Amino acid sequence: MTFDPIRLGVVGLGRAFVLMLPTLRNDARVKLIAAAAPRAESREAFEAEFGGRGYASVEALANDPEVEAVYIATPHQMHAEHVAAVAAAGKHILVDKPLSVTMADADNMVDVARAAGVHLIVGPSHSFDPPVLKARQIIESGQFGAVRMVQALNYTDFLYRPRRPEELRTEEGGGVLFSQGIHQIDIVRLLCGGRAKSVTAMTGAWDPERPTEGAYSALMDFDGGAFATLTYSGYAHFDSDDWMDNVAELGGAKGPESYGAARRALQNLDPVAEAKLKATRTYGAGTVPPSALSNEHFGPIIVLCDRADLRLRPGGIDIFGDTERHRVEVPLNAAPRKSVIDALVAAVRQKIAPPQTAEWGRASLEVCHAILDSAQTGETIKLTRQCGIEYREETQ
Ligand SMILES: NC(=O)c1ccc[n+]([C@@H]2O[C@H](COP(=O)([O-])OP(=O)(O)OC[C@H]3O[C@@H](n4cnc5c(N)ncnc54)[C@H](O)[C@@H]3O)[C@@H](O)[C@H]2O)c1
Incomplete structure (x- = not known):
């Protein structure tokens, strides 16, 4: 049919x-x-x-x-x-x-x-990346017991990609939290069941030329007892794609020649010239989308369950069981x-x-705000608008 x-x-x-x-x-x-x-x-x-x-x-x-x-x-x-x-x-x-x-x-x-x-x-x-969905499926199968702890890291050049001016103003949604943290939070919530309880965090806004958050570390806990650490830096020095088989976020190959490219492209550009540079990457400007050789990813993620640790990679999941390790391959789709x-x-x-x-998007957004609030106040922020994985769609 x-x-x-x-x-x-x-x-x-x-x-x-x-x-x-x-x-x-x-x-x-x-x-x-x-x-x-x-x-x-x-x-x-x-x-x-x-x-x-x-x-x-x-x-x-x-x-x-x-x-x-x-x-x-x-x-x-x-x-x-x-x-x-x-x-x-x-x-x-x-x-x-x-x-x-x-x-x-x-x-x-x-x-x-x-x-x-x-x-x-x-x-x-x-959170739609196939290895993330596969990890969720493995967790739901129960074969390795409950999720106990998740560690998510990502080191990128986000803050130095060309931006519209408001993308560098936190109150208008600028900085790493709303554009990047939201991905990491979505993934971690999906792996831990969705319902986070509280957040304790610190943020960094260390470049006066780009005065919005470029980095954070956060500790979250979840209904059921799991906890997670989330660390992100967009300051364009270390690049954690190095730990992801040299696969870039969008699934393309990342070669050593790309080192420093984001900062180099921005040198001597004022905000108007920078917004124009961003517009050259838009539809109708002749831009070709990056081609993927592998699944997209959002940096190293390790999920500790009772009887195995899962390491998410662009091409699949490494499973470190009690006495053996093996790999579950997750192939790239044509789309x-x-x-x-x-x-x-x-x-x-x-x-x-x-x-x-x-509701899910609101819950992840609540975590972004809680990270900012916790960093500002030094307090642990209790969450009130969380939701679980009420419905689900198995895609693998
Ligand atoms: N999921 C991803 O991989 C990904 C990547 C980049 C951006 N995003 C998200 O996509 C959104 C857009 O970001 P972007 O980087 O593409 O920005 P952008 O500036 O490149 O594109 C935004 C587009 O919206 C258009 N626009 C503005 N006002 C409009 C209106 N009233 N009606 C119709 N179009 C209008 C602009 O002309 C522009 O082409 C953001 O929310 C961002 O978080 C997601």
Whole structure:
């Protein structure tokens, strides 16, 4: 039986959309039929490639009767408004991470999606990476007992990638927490069952030229007794891809020549020139998405269970049991983020929500804020808006 593809609209044809292109071009279960974008040249590029309709406003796209679901890939601070517009038209939503910047917006988005009776999936996020989903499946099988402790590390050049000015202002969603921490939190929550209890953390904002958080370390505990440490640095010195088989975050090969490239590209650029440089990486500017040789990853992650430790790698999972170790291979799909489309198809066509719902996105956002609050106050922050893995979609 042939599958009737989901008719998808997209809002925002920037960097995030470029990174979804290999998936959207290779997964026949979705068909891009419309886009909303303020720049005429990106709308034209979209119409030329996909033969769909370009709109100047989100409302016009959402009210296109052909559109079944909408991928929202606009800057974080716009997600709430764009989700509200799409939900009002009764369309299902895939919104890129983070759900929003403020908790008030997140609360509102949970309510809006519920009231409209539409699915809202927060993704892509690295919690959809196939090795993460496979680890979750292994944990759920119970064969190695309960999860006791997780360690997640990531050392990147995030703070030195070209940015819009607000991406360097914490209160507007800038810094590593909202863009990067959210991935690590999503992964750790998925591995530990979702319901975190408290957070104790410290953050670093050490470059006066880029005065937002570039690093953090956090300790979280969970219902059931597991605890996790999360460490992230975006200061572009050590790169933990070195510990991930020299595979870059998006699954490409990382060679030694890339060392220092992010800082070199930014040398002597003022904020306007930097935003322009970012715009060269956007859709319609001739940018080719990076090609993946392996699954995406978000740095080294080790999960300690009662009877084995699981080490997540781009190509699979190393399992260190009591007396033997072995490898579970996790091959790369032709559509690199196939698991995100699996979740969308299950939600839209079978009414099965993945774990990464609006409530889930709000819970992960709560942890981002708790890390910032804990660092500022020196206190342990109790969490109140957590949720578990209520529904799940097995994708492997
Ligand atoms: N999951 C990932 O791998 C990933 C990677 C990068 C970014 N992101 C997320 O995607 C979102 C966008 O980030 P980005 O880096 O792509 O930013 P970007 O600036 O490259 O792209 C944002 C796009 O939104 C468009 N836009 C602005 N206002 C709009 C409106 N009213 N209607 C329609 N389009 C509008 C802009 O023209 C721009 O093309 C952020 O929330 C970010 O966290 C996710």
